[in-house]
Amino acid sequence: MSEYKSGSNLEKVLKAGHFAFTGECGPPQGANVEHLVEKAGHLKGYVDAVNVTDNQTAVVRMSSWAASLILLEQGLEPNFQMVCRDRNRLAIQSDILGVYSHGIRNMLCLSGDHQKFGNHPDAKNVFDIDSMQLIHTVKTMRDEGTFLNGQKIDVPPKLFIGAASNPFAEPFDFRVYRLAKKIAAGADFIQTQCIYNMDRFREFMKRAVDMGLHEKCYILAGVTPMKSVGMARYMAKQVPGMDVPDTLIKRLRSAGKGKIAAEGIQFAVEQIEEFKEMEGIAGVHLMAIEWEHRVPEIAEMAGVLPRPKV
Amino acid sequence: MIVAEPKPIKEILEMVRDLKKILIVGCKGCVTVCNVGGSKEVAILASTLRIAAKKNGKEIEIGEETLERQCDPEYIEEIKDIINDYDAVISIACGVGPQFLSERYPATRVFPGVNTRFMGGAIEHGIWSERCAGCGTCVVHYFGGLCPIARCSKSLLNGPCGGSNNGKCEISGDVDCIWDIIVRKMMEQGRLDELLEFKPPKSWMTARDGGPRTMTREELVK
Ligand code: SF4
Ligand code: SF4
Numbered sequence: 001m002s003e004y005k006s007g008s009n010l011e012k013v014l015k016a017g018h019f020a021f022t023g024e025c026g027p028p029q030g031a032n033v034e035h036l037v038e039k040a041g042h043l044k045g046y047v048d049a050v051n052v053t054d055n056q057t058a059v060v061r062m063s064s065w066a067a068s069l070i071l072l073e074q075g076l077e078p079n080f081q082m083v084c085r086d087r088n089r090l091a092i093q094s095d096i097l098g099v100y101s102h103g104i105r106n107m108l109c110l111s112g113d114h115q116k117f118g119n120h121p122d123a124k125n126v127f128d129i130d131s132m133q134l135i136h137t138v139k140t141m142r143d144e145g146t147f148l149n150g151q152k153i154d155v156p157p158k159l160f161i162g163a164a165s166n167p168f169a170e171p172f173d174f175r176v177y178r179l180a181k182k183i184a185a186g187a188d189f190i191q192t193q194c195i196y197n198m199d200r201f202r203e204f205m206k207r208a209v210d211m212g213l214h215e216k217c218y219i220l221a222g223v224t225p226m227k228s229v230g231m232a233r234y235m236a237k238q239v240p241g242m243d244v245p246d247t248l249i250k251r252l253r254s255a256g257k258g259k260i261a262a263e264g265i266q267f268a269v270e271q272i273e274e275f276k277e278m279e280g281i282a283g284v285h286l287m288a289i290e291w292e293h294r295v296p297e298i299a300e301m302a303g304v305l306p307r308p309k310v
Numbered sequence: 311m312i313v314a315e316p317k318p319i320k321e322i323l324e325m326v327r328d329l330k331k332i333l334i335v336g337c338k339g340c341v342t343v344c345n346v347g348g349s350k351e352v353a354i355l356a357s358t359l360r361i362a363a364k365k366n367g368k369e370i371e372i373g374e375e376t377l378e379r380q381c382d383p384e385y386i387e388e389i390k391d392i393i394n395d396y397d398a399v400i401s402i403a404c405g406v407g408p409q410f411l412s413e414r415y416p417a418t419r420v421f422p423g424v425n426t427r428f429m430g431g432a433i434e435h436g437i438w439s440e441r442c443a444g445c446g447t448c449v450v451h452y453f454g455g456l457c458p459i460a461r462c463s464k465s466l467l468n469g470p471c472g473g474s475n476n477g478k479c480e481i482s483g484d485v486d487c488i489w490d491i492i493v494r495k496m497m498e499q500g501r502l503d504e505l506l507e508f509k510p511p512k513s514w515m516t517a518r519d520g521g522p523r524t525m526t527r528e529e530l531v532k
Binding site for chain 2: 112117131132136164170
């Protein structure tokens with residue numbers, strides 16, 4: 001029996017006590033493999049794993065498992081994301097077997113944005129199970145070696161189980177408990193929603209640490225650098241469950257023309273510096289949306305290079 | 311009750327465009343209560359169709375009937391002597407009505423005059439809201455007496471999701487996040503531990519997913 005649950009690079013990095021650094025890559029809205037390879041190429045050597053989103057914001061893209069396999073071929077470690085919106089428990093379990101068979105070792109379990117947001121709002125959704133039950137499903141398959149119906153699996157999939165946490169969504173007081181529930185359901189690591197309100201996040205982490213959650217699970221803090229004031233305003237107003245304080249918008253604006261993106265990166269770097277010291281934080285998940293080429297410089301500035309080899 | 315709303319009149323006019331003798335059948339059940347399919351609405355639809363026909367210089371004959379219930383063969387039977395006088399029927403009961411009529415009177419064309427929306431109730435005069443999705447295995451007692459299957463946009467049993475915003479659901483500022491209400495209520499009542507219990511995947515066998523449903527209660531079957 002291996003000392004690891006999955007043996008993924010991300011798991012090894014975390015288990016060895018290194019500060020993890022993960023990235024993200026959205027599959028193309030088409031079969032443009034070249035573009036995907038180019039985007040992912042920017043991350044190679046700079047992150048421990050790359051999240052591959054699953055029809056994010058309910059917009060149809062290349063399937064997350066297919067894009068994950070392409071990343072794998074490119075020598076990157078994917079963190080395969082799966083949402084419950086588009087699959088029932090049959091499809092979910094068979095996709096889990098499929099990705100594992102092809103060498104995928106990390107999986108992030110999500111409920112998924114409602115299709116009303118996306119480019120097929122007329123679609124029927126599934127939501128046969130929810131994200132909590134998805135975590136439990138992957139764990140059951142891995143640790144019990146059975147399907148949800150109790151039937152034995154012929155070679156169970158061994159995945160490192162990820163889950164999301166949004167410390168900023170309402171009701172605030174319940175969020176840390178929901179995190180605890182996800183950990184109890186089987187999450188090995190957590191990637192949080194993008195953090196902008198540091199005060200609120202510090203409070204959230206304090207509660208998580210008081211409950212000892214950081215000892216049961218690796219918590220990676222979510223960071224998305226702001227590219228512009230417009231993006232900050234959009235995030236503040238349009239994205240549900242996102243908390244962007246006015247002070248940050250002001251800070252970006254006062255950076256002045258042509259310097260706003262640099263200021264956004266500067267803020268992200270300061271955050272990462274703080275997360276390195278923050279009790280209970282095991283790493284950072286950098287979601288540089290359509291900004292993959294800036295990841296190397298952010299990693300460099302934040303002092304998270306070189307990435308450990310374990 | 312079952313809540314329905316009128317179909318756009320244009321759609322109804324288009325359906326019955328070529329028909330001359332139409333029977334409009336209302337229902338005294340749910341659709342009367344939600345002001346969409348009772349005798350009053352039968353009369354209104356009848357006169358609307360007459361006016362439209364007149365405007366177009368067409369001859370039309372409209373009959374008006376409102377049955378006790380359209381989800382009961384006993385009452386469907388009541389129009390057996392007149393139904394053959396008409397080319398078609400417009401039922402303004404919920405979706406059960408046009409089907410019971412179609413099944414009992416196979417030779418008659420039946421059109422739905424309302425859109426059946428959901429199972430719910432009036433939260434204010436003129437405003438109705440969904441409460442139940444008919445899952446066949448009621449579990450509201452786990453959730454402070456509130457149903458996340460019908461009322462959470464993602465039917466989460468272990469909510470709330472990360473999109474819950476100021477008490478509203480991520481899909482719209484007009485939709486309450488039922489999980490916000492559930493969590494606040496349970497926390498206020500000191501029942502947090504119940505919420506922390508993992509709710510396993512639900513069996514949807516008793517819901518529509520198990521196939522079209524029929525229920526037999528032996529003690530009532532003669
Ligand atoms: S749990 Fe099922 S039966 Fe009960 S209110 Fe919800 S949908 Fe209806
Ligand atoms: S915001 Fe609330 S009601 Fe809407 S999907 Fe999330 S938990 Fe369900």
